[in-house]
Amino acid sequence: MINTSSYAIPVSRLIARPMVTCTPATSVREVARRIFAEHCSSIVVIDDGQPVGIWTEQDALAAGEDADALDRPIGDVMSAPLLTLDAGTPLGEAAVRFKQSGIRHFGVVRDGACIGVLTQTDVIVNQGAEFFLRLKPIESIHVHPHVVVPAHQRLHDTIAQMRARKLDAVVVEYDDGGHGHGILTERDVLRLIVNDRLDGVVGDQASRPLQSLAATQSLYAAQRLMLQRHIRHVGVCDGDGRLAGLLSFEDLLQNIEDEYVSELQNAVRERDEALGQARFSLRMADRVFESALEGIMVTDRNAKIERVNQAFTRLTGYTQEEVLGRDASLLNSGHQPPGFYAELWRSLETDGHWQGEIWNRRKNGELYLEYLTITSIRGNDGEISHYAGIFSDITQRRQTEERLRYLATHDVLTGLANRVLFEERLERAIIHAGRSRRKFAVMCLDLDRFKLVNDTLGHSAGDKVLKVVAERLRTGLRESDTVARLGGDEFALVLEDFNDVRDVGHLAGMLLDSVGQAIDLGGREIFTTPSIGISIYPDDGVQAEQLMLRADQAMYGAKSRGRNVFQFFESNMTSSAIAQLETLGELHRALEQNEFCLYYQPQYDLSNGRIVGVEALLRWRHPRRGLVPPGEFIGIAEQSTLIVPLGRWVLREACRQARAWLDAGIEFGRIAVNLSARQCFTDEFLGDLSAILSETALPPERLQLELIESMAMNTREEIGTLLRELVARRVSLAIDDFGTGYSSLAYLKDLPVDTLKIDRSFLGSSDAHNPDRAIIRAVVVMGRALGLDVVMEGVETQEQLAFLQEVGCHQGQGYLLARPQPAERLTEHMRRSCDALLAQLESA
Known part of the structure; x- marks a missing residue:
C-alpha cells in the first residue's frame, strides 16, 4: 500500500532550493522581508560560518504580537540551536524524526557544514504515499x-x-x-x-x-x-x-493511521534485514504485478517496453514477447490530436505523472477506451530512468454512461425523444423561429381507442403497436423535425422550416394514412387510427406551454369530429376547454351541495312482464340549467378524479333506495349500478363497497354492478381478481353495452358474469334482415348456451318488442316499457298491478 522504497532516499536529494541565511545582527523586520521575498518558510542564522539558530514563519507570531520586537536583532529571538540531520539520513528515518520532534524544519549537514533545510513539506511530498x-x-x-x-x-x-x-x-x-x-x-x-x-x-x-x-x-x-x-x-x-x-x-x-506510522518505523528498524526484505518484496511485487486486474507496462526512459503483466496481454492482445523492446506507441489509435502527446510528456517531465482517458488500439485492431496513469520513476541520481503505466479498459463503463445519458432524453420503448428532450427542442425552435421570423408547427398525436388494445390484447401487444407507430412517424418526418413520445399513446412533433401552412396539413394527412395502416400482431391485423391537433408559431402562441396546450385542444377537437382526422387550432377551442374546466368546477360544487339525484329505469322479463331489475341512472339538478342528463357531464368527470367520489355517492344512494323498497315490501329484483373503470381500480373500492352494503343493510345478491365491455374483457390479472372477489361476495355482474368492443368469446366463458346487456345501437333498424338483428339473435343464443341472462337496451317500439320475443330474449329495458323516473314515481308504478303491461305483451 505504501511505497517503502522511497524511504531509503537520502534527505540531501530532497533539498530543492538554496539555503537562505542571515547573521545574528540582522533585524527581525529584515529577516521577515527576506523570507517573504524568497518564498520560503525559514532562514538559518549563521555566525562565523556555523549555523547557530533558525527563524521560521511560526516565530513570526511573536514578532507580530509585539511591533517593537521587529527592530531587535534576530539572534535575540531565533530558535536555537538548529536541529540537524546528516545528509545521508534516509527519508523514512527523517519522517519519524519529524513526527517525534514536532518541528517543521531540520538543517541538513554534510561534512560539518549546513547545506540546506529539510521541511515537513519535503517529506510529505516525497514519501511515496x-x-x-x-x-x-x-x-x-x-x-x-x-x-x-x-x-x-x-x-x-x-x-x-x-x-x-x-x-x-x-x-x-x-x-x-x-x-x-x-x-x-x-x-x-x-x-x-x-x-x-x-x-x-x-x-x-x-x-x-x-x-x-x-x-x-x-x-x-x-x-x-x-x-x-x-x-x-x-x-x-x-x-x-x-x-x-x-x-x-x-x-x-x-x-x-497507526498502520502508516508503524510501517515507517518498521522500514527504519528493518534496514539491517534489507537484503532479505528486498528479495521478499521483489517476489511480492512480481505477484502483485502479475495478478493485478489493471494492465501494467514498464518502459525505459525512451519509452521502450521492458515489461508487461498478464492483464496487459488480456486487455491488448499482445504478449510480453511481442512487445519487449518496442515503442509504447504501438498501441496508439491515432484518435488523439498531435498536441495531446506533447502535453502528456510535458506533464511527465514537470509533474512526474499523468493520468486521464485515452483511446488505444488492441492487436486485432479494435479500439478501446482506457483510463491510464503514467508515473515517472527516478533513479538514485534523480534522473528519470523508467515510466510505469497502469490502465484499465473503461469502454463498457463509457458506453453505460452514454446509454444513461441517452435514456435521460429518450423514450425506452420507442427510442423517440422523451418529454425532456422534446421540450428542449421546442424551446430551441422558438428561439430559432423568433430570430429568423419563420413559422413552425407543433403537433399532438393520440391513438384512437388505444386503451381498447391494451385492455383486450394486453400491454405487450400495446407496446408492439406503439413501436410500429413510432417507426412510422419517424419515417414520415424530415431530419430537421422532432418526434417524441410523451407517455402512453401520446406523441408530439415539432415541424420546422415549412413554406406554407398547407404543407403542414399535407404532412398531417400523410401521417394519418401511414399510422392508420394495419399492424400485424402475430397474424392478427390491428387498426389503430390517430387524431392529430396542430398549433402554429407564432399565430397560436409564442411560448412552449401555449403551443402545446393549443395543439392538445386541437387534438381533442379532432377526436370530437369522429377521430382519424387532423385539426388546426381554432380560437373557439380555448373557449371550449375553459367551459370544460368551468363544468368540472361546477361538478365539484354540485357534489358538495347535493345537487345530484338518481332516476331509475326498470328491466322487465319479456315472457311475463315482471320487473326483474332496476337500473340507477345519474342526473344533475343544475341550479340554472335544470335537469342535466349524464351524457353532458359524465365524460368530464371520467377524465378527472371526481368520478371516484361521484361513483361512491351513486352506489350508496342506489343501495339506500333498494333497501327502502325492500322494507316497503316492494319486489324489484336487483338494483343495477354502472361502475367506472377509474373507480374500480382504486385501492379503496372493495372497502367502500363493503361499508356501503353494511351501512344500508342491503343483501349483496340484490346488487348488480354493470361494467363496460372493454373493462370486463381486460386480460390484466387484477381485473379477474376483482371480478372473482365480487362474485365471492354474492354481488351480481353484468357486461353493459355488449357488442361495441372487441370481445373474446373464449375469455367470456370464463368471466364470472351472469348478465349481458346488448347495446341499444343494434336495435335501431327495423329491417329484420339487418346484420345487427343477426348479432342480437347470436348473442341471445350464446347467452342461453352460457347460462347468462340477456337484456336488450333501448326497446322503443312494438316491432322491436315483437322481434325480441321471437328470438327468445330474456329481458328488456327501454322507453316503450318504462322511462327513467324518480324513485317516488317508480315506487307508485311498481305498486300498481302490471295487468296493463301483460295485456300489451299478449297483443304483441
Missing part, C-alpha cells in the same frame, strides 16, 4: 477542530491568541452574508510584518476565501490542493457543507 492517501478519506484521520475568530477582532489580539494557544492558523468568520470564511496563518502574519500592516482588524488581513474540501474526499486530494495553491491548510466540510475543522500539512504526517 500517494496510493495510500488516495484510499483514505479525510474523515478517517483526526482533524483538529478549527478556532474561529470574528472578522472585527483586532489583529493584535488574534496574533496573541494564536501564539498563546500555539495555533498555526485561525478561521475568520465574516458577517457579510454568504461569502464564506477566511483564514489567518503564520504565513499571513509574516506578510503583514513585511508590509507593516499589523494594525486594524483581522477580517481585513485574512486570506479569503478559505479553500475547503468535503470530509469524504481523499487525503490525496487534500495534498494536491495544498501543493497546487501553495497553502498549508484546507477547510474540511461535513455532509451538510458546514465547516467542521482544519486539515494542515502537519496533520498529513502526524495523524495518518
